[in-house]
Amino acid sequence: MLIEHSAYTNRWRRVSPAAKGLFSLCGLVAAYAAATPAAACGSAAVLCVVTVLGAGIPPLRYLRVAAPALFFLAVSALSLAVSLKIGPSMADVSLHLARTGFQRVAQVCGRSLGGLAALLFLAMTTSLIDIIGLLRRLKTPEVLLDMMTLCYRTLFVFSEAVHDTLTAQSARLGYATMRHSMHSLGGLVATITVQVWQRSQALHVAALARNNDGPLRFLEQVYPHSTRDICLAVSGGAALVALVRVIS
Amino acid sequence: MHIMEGFLPLRHCIGWSVASAPFVAYGLRTINKGIKENPEQRMLLGVATAFTFVLSALKMFSVTGSCSHPTGTGLGAVLFGPAAMAPIGAVVLLFQAILLAHGGLTTLGANIFSMAIVGPFAAFGIYRLAQALKLPFGVCIFLAASMGDLLTYVTTSLQLALAFPDPVGGFAASFAKFAGIFAVTQIPLAISEGFLTVIVFNALARLNPQELKDLNVVTAKEVQA
Amino acid sequence: MKQQTTDPILEVQAVRFRYPDGSVGLDGCSLAIQRGSRTALLGANGAGKSTLFLHLNGILRPMSGAVLFEGLPVDYGRQGLHHLRSRVGLVFQNPDRQLFSARVREDISFGPLNLGLDAGTVRNRVEEALLAVGMTACADKPVHNLSFGQKKRVCIAGVLAMQAELAQILDRLHAEGMTVIIATHDMDYAYQWADVLAIMDTGICAASWDAAQLPAYLDQLEGFGVGVPRVAEMHKALAACGLFGPDLPAVRSHSELLDAIAKMAAVGSRP
């Protein structure tokens, strides 16, 4: 997981998540506040540069992370650009490039790029555990927080189990043909399914052993200079929004 | 099929979030009640969420020979119930947005609606209906999983069409466009996932774990089938 | 099998326990753990070691028989369990089944916060526990990037931070005056480390010997299928050759045995 790796290794990993969250939020606001596609693209470019240069994310990794979303954007933009005309009879269907639609497509693409850059800024600089901590401070319902904490921990346990089983199955030619691979995959999912109950039971027992009888409680992480960082992030974000408004 | 960050107009983002919120809240209430009766459920839900996330990251050979990812909505809905799937799906979608940049934060509401509400409820409804019609267990599961996927994809296409009606052909034309373009990947996916889910339940029946027997869905008779 | 000093901190008396599926966990198990001792619990797979541990911490409740903590039967009410679990810690076999949070410090803080301590105290305890297990340097890594042994250390830190009086594993804990019980299959290690060796066999505690007295019971030990300490065997064989006198103090580790042999050789080569 490239994003996960970046979140733990980037230069800003110890910066308060509240600051990074606010800056990312400003990025989203800027994407929606941009009146022209150029302004939105400008905002995306600024966010991209801040992420790559500021947090020290390798540009190639950044692109690889963005690729699937860009693919979705390309396909969707294509279907927006093409206009479908359904005539009175079913045979009367025609496709043609909608010239009036071009402006709209550009607008959507610009906004999506701006939004994506804002999302990537947060995702690539902040570990999920920090984001959960932030949500805890924002008074998210306890059950949801517990689900997130446990999910984040357990998903790696499961991925490891999946990886090991896949390797073991492949070693015994479990994925040699498509038919085989369906069966192997089915078996794999079934074993993991059973583990859902076993693992949750084990975690429950472990929680009891440590005197738990309710929601999971953890110590809040403290971040150095968090007030300073939040001020910086908000002024930077506000400047971005202002810039976008001025360009458009 | 996740709608990406920033793709939907603001009004639609808000609208779909408002539409999803009551389902998630209802799911959370059900879960809270469950936890009061049975404290183990707290862990079960967290682990189930991780399971759903990992499932959606698996590579699956699709019937066309291409690779795609299962959505797990059908399996999840039958195992954990559709009400619980709304919060579970919400967390999974949030994680996908942050860990994989699939989907987004502004489009979270819309994605929750299609993937964590329509999909699981449809899958569960179809599963129950098929059972009431006394269809064989395998057919019930296949229909639930594949129809859950299909309806998810139809919902996403509807959401896109509502946001971007075609300037010439209007909503219907736009829906046809989106549904048509994503059908290439989504219909084979639905069929493959249907098969996969049947195989999973067959394998589960062979493993025959106590845990699934305790679950109301797989009764002893069905496990033999 | 009676201990000479009797100040048992924990005691199980004829405890029986069946799991819901009918399999027998414990079948009338009796054992006393002396305060400040090091006890190694040995036994084949499925002998009931883990089941016994879950009783000591009050997670499982005996179907018959009793568990005594400091001489009093365990009170299974909320308060009683709170008291027991704040004093008796438990480290599980598999760290992946014990760690809840992906952040090391968060996970360690889980137990002390459940004890109702304030944030400042908990913060201090977390740092102390990290230091004690030598994990301060790794504390900022997410749990899933730690090695197996490091995860295990985090588990131990989680128990230490609750300042449990009875924990399993590690000499260091024992040096701090804790009573330590470990379950292991490694007879050689157990013989070297422990004061008391308790043997579990299909749900009962079949024997409990002072490690120093073990050589006298080697024949009995062989019957339990948990192996025999290799140094003890070697010692016995050498004694049979007349190299050692029969009443030599027990030799518990490889290096002690080498020393003894060297001493003998020095005596033998003297003109």
Ligand SMILES: Nc1ncnc2c1ncn2[C@@H]1O[C@H](COP(=O)(O)OP(=O)(O)OP(=O)(O)O)[C@@H](O)[C@H]1O
């Ligand atoms: N959750 C459970 N449900 C049913 N039976 C169980 C459960 N846990 C343990 N048992 C059974 O109880 C018996 C004792 O198991 P226990 O885990 O205490 O063994 P152990 O001595 O710790 O073994 P090992 O050395 O393999 O860890 C075994 O027969 C086991 O199959």
Ligand SMILES: [Mg+2]
């Ligand atoms: Mg064990």
